[in-house]
Amino acid sequence: MTKPTSTTTAAARKLWQFHGGLHLPDHKSLSCEQPIQPAVLPKRLVLPLQQHIGAPAKPIVEVGERVRKGQTIAQPDGFVSAALHAPTSGTVVAIEERAVPHPSGLTAPCIVLESDGEDRWVELQPHGNWTTLDASELRNLIREAGIVGLGGAGFPSFIKLNPGARTEIDTLILNAAECEPYITCDDRLMRERADEVIAGARIMRHALHARRVVIGIEDNKPEAHAALRDALARVDRSDIELVQVPTRYPTGGEKQLIKVLTGKEVPSQGLPIDINIVCHNVATAAAVHRAVEHGEPLISRIVTVTGRGVATPRNLEVLIGTPVDDLLRQCGGTTPTLSRLVLGGPLMGITLPHSGLPITKTGNCILALAPGEFGQHGPVRNCIRCGECARACPANLLPQQLYWHARAKDFDKVQDYNLFDCIECGCCAYVCPANLPLVQYYRYAKTAIWAQARDKKKAELARERHDFRTERQEREKAERAAKLAKKKAALEESPAADSEEAKKAAIKAAMERAKAKREAAGVEPKNTDNLTADQQRQIDEAEARRATEKKNESANERE
Numbered sequence: 001m002t003k004p005t006s007t008t009t010a011a012a013r014k015l016w017q018f019h020g021g022l023h024l025p026d027h028k029s030l031s032c033e034q035p036i037q038p039a040v041l042p043k044r045l046v047l048p049l050q051q052h053i054g055a056p057a058k059p060i061v062e063v064g065e066r067v068r069k070g071q072t073i074a075q076p077d078g079f080v081s082a083a084l085h086a087p088t089s090g091t092v093v094a095i096e097e098r099a100v101p102h103p104s105g106l107t108a109p110c111i112v113l114e115s116d117g118e119d120r121w122v123e124l125q126p127h128g129n130w131t132t133l134d135a136s137e138l139r140n141l142i143r144e145a146g147i148v149g150l151g152g153a154g155f156p157s158f159i160k161l162n163p164g165a166r167t168e169i170d171t172l173i174l175n176a177a178e179c180e181p182y183i184t185c186d187d188r189l190m191r192e193r194a195d196e197v198i199a200g201a202r203i204m205r206h207a208l209h210a211r212r213v214v215i216g217i218e219d220n221k222p223e224a225h226a227a228l229r230d231a232l233a234r235v236d237r238s239d240i241e242l243v244q245v246p247t248r249y250p251t252g253g254e255k256q257l258i259k260v261l262t263g264k265e266v267p268s269q270g271l272p273i274d275i276n277i278v279c280h281n282v283a284t285a286a287a288v289h290r291a292v293e294h295g296e297p298l299i300s301r302i303v304t305v306t307g308r309g310v311a312t313p314r315n316l317e318v319l320i321g322t323p324v325d326d327l328l329r330q331c332g333g334t335t336p337t338l339s340r341l342v343l344g345g346p347l348m349g350i351t352l353p354h355s356g357l358p359i360t361k362t363g364n365c366i367l368a369l370a371p372g373e374f375g376q377h378g379p380v381r382n383c384i385r386c387g388e389c390a391r392a393c394p395a396n397l398l399p400q401q402l403y404w405h406a407r408a409k410d411f412d413k414v415q416d417y418n419l420f421d422c423i424e425c426g427c428c429a430y431v432c433p434a435n436l437p438l439v440q441y442y443r444y445a446k447t448a449i450w451a452q453a454r455d456k457k458k459a460e461l462a463r464e465r466h467d468f469r470t471e472r473q474e475r476e477k478a479e480r481a482a483k484l485a486k487k488k489a490a491l492e493e494s495p496a497a498d499s500e501e502a503k504k505a506a507i508k509a510a511m512e513r514a515k516a517k518r519e520a521a522g523v524e525p526k527n528t529d530n531l532t533a534d535q536q537r538q539i540d541e542a543e544a545r546r547a548t549e550k551k552n553e554s555a556n557e558r559e
């Protein structure tokens with residue numbers, strides 16, 4: 001039920017609650033006081049061609065080519081795709097399959113860049129006066145800069161900044177919640193670069209023609225809140241509203257934050273734009289500012305390296321493609337108690353099979369966990385049907401049913417229970433007394449359904465191709481048969497060629513036809529028609545003789 005709550009903001013703004021959610025130990029103090037430091041320039045960077053939702057980018061460089069920092073090295077391949085840029089200057093040493101951040105240790109095509117240590121930029125094209133650019137020009141700049149959602153989803157940002165000609169955007173929400181425990185990269189960004197966040201929000205608003213902008217920040221980040229408030233005051237942006245929301249996991253989920261700030265529900269399997277709202281992360285806003293006003297493509301991001309399994313937790317500004325190993329080393333290395341490395345937070349992150357994997361555009365946190373540090377409880381037992389998972393689910397789902405049907409591979413049923421509304425927040429698994437790895441089952445079911453859909457599409461395409469081929473073959477066969485039948489009928493209608501009578505009749509008919517033709521043309525037949533040259537000469541000589549004789553006869557008569 002939608003229920004207004006009292007607000008914790010200075011301005012008395014009505015807020016709402018979403019169903020479920022959890023108050024969790026946040027462990028943010030491990031890293032939140034650590035200012036952003038630049039990560040050490042790595043010797044080699046591994047850049048997966050797919051670091052976003054959609055199609056992988058297409059390489060436009062070759063092995064052996066020297067590139068500069070910020071140079072485009074792979075172009076978007078299709079509409080839902082994002083460009084990739086060299087994070088530093090150096091040489092492309094390979095374009096090949098490499099292990100990428102994925103729980104299964106999957107490989108995928110990557111560009112491998114060897115740094116020359118000089119970090120030389122390509123020439124940049126800043127657009128300080130971006131207010132003169134129209135929305136589509138801004139979206140193009142953002143597309144060319146390879147910006148994707150930095151909050152974790154990795155959707156190409158220019159698409160989310162394009163509402164379409166007929167959709168009016170009421171509210172642009174900037175997501176500053178950073179609700180997952182341990183992660184503090186957005187907190188540090190807002191504290192240290194609040195002006196960049198506000199500048200990005202203004203550009204995004206301009207691109208969307210949004211009626212208003214609301215920044216939603218959890219109330220456990222008072223320093224970041226103050227920094228944003230001061231930045232707003234500096235540019236006199238009273239039209240951008242800054243709202244503190246209660247700390248409750250997962251308030252940073254797009255649908256949950258929209259509910260808290262506006263009271264509106266995004267429809268099941270729908271998008272915020274369906275209710276005229278667009279939501280972007282604060283780090284994405286800062287990246288948009290750098291792309292437009294400084295001409296800098298997305299080549300780095302802030303990463304929180306934290307957990308009790310690392311010696312000195314920190315926030316580092318990391319070049320995309322930097323190996324996790326390098327970051328751990330810069331944080332004093334791992335402790336002997338390290339039990340698990342996670343990319344992302346403890347609830348939504350993925351366990352990394354090893355530390356040699358690269359940081360991608362969506363990698364906001366490296367979490368080095370010690371045994372039993374967070375949600376790592378005892379052995380897995382059978383479900384006791386306690387219903388705790390349903391009480392905690394912020395998407396108002398029935399996680400227990402989803403689990404049963406996913407486990408039974410009943411993919412129709414699991415969709416009946418709205419599997420695709422699951423945001424994989426992990427609340428259900430966190431509270432489950434049976435320690436069931438519920439989210440893993442949901443991810444498995446989603447992957448299997450996507451694979452089935454892909455196979456179905458492929459099979460449909462193959463069937464269409466087969467039907468088309470069969471139809472063409474049958475059509476050609478029918479055409480050939482019709483031609484043959486026509487020829488046969490013509491032969492049957494014509495007189496038999498081998499009968500003597502028929503031959504005579506045919507000759508007579510031909511002569512009659514020729515005669516009729518001549519008569520029609522008014523030409524009488526002559527026996528001197530169609531003479532050879534010799535015949536003509538003989539005729540001419542006879543005519544000459546006849547003329548001479550006639551002449552002689554006339555002369556004799558006169559005498």
Ligand code: SF4
Nearest residue numbers: 383384386387389432
């Ligand atoms: S919380 Fe765990 S044990 Fe309880 S109903 Fe849900 S899945 Fe079953």
Ligand code: SF4
Nearest residue numbers: 393422423425426428
């Ligand atoms: S992971 Fe999915 S099912 Fe579990 S609580 Fe979150 S949204 Fe609900």
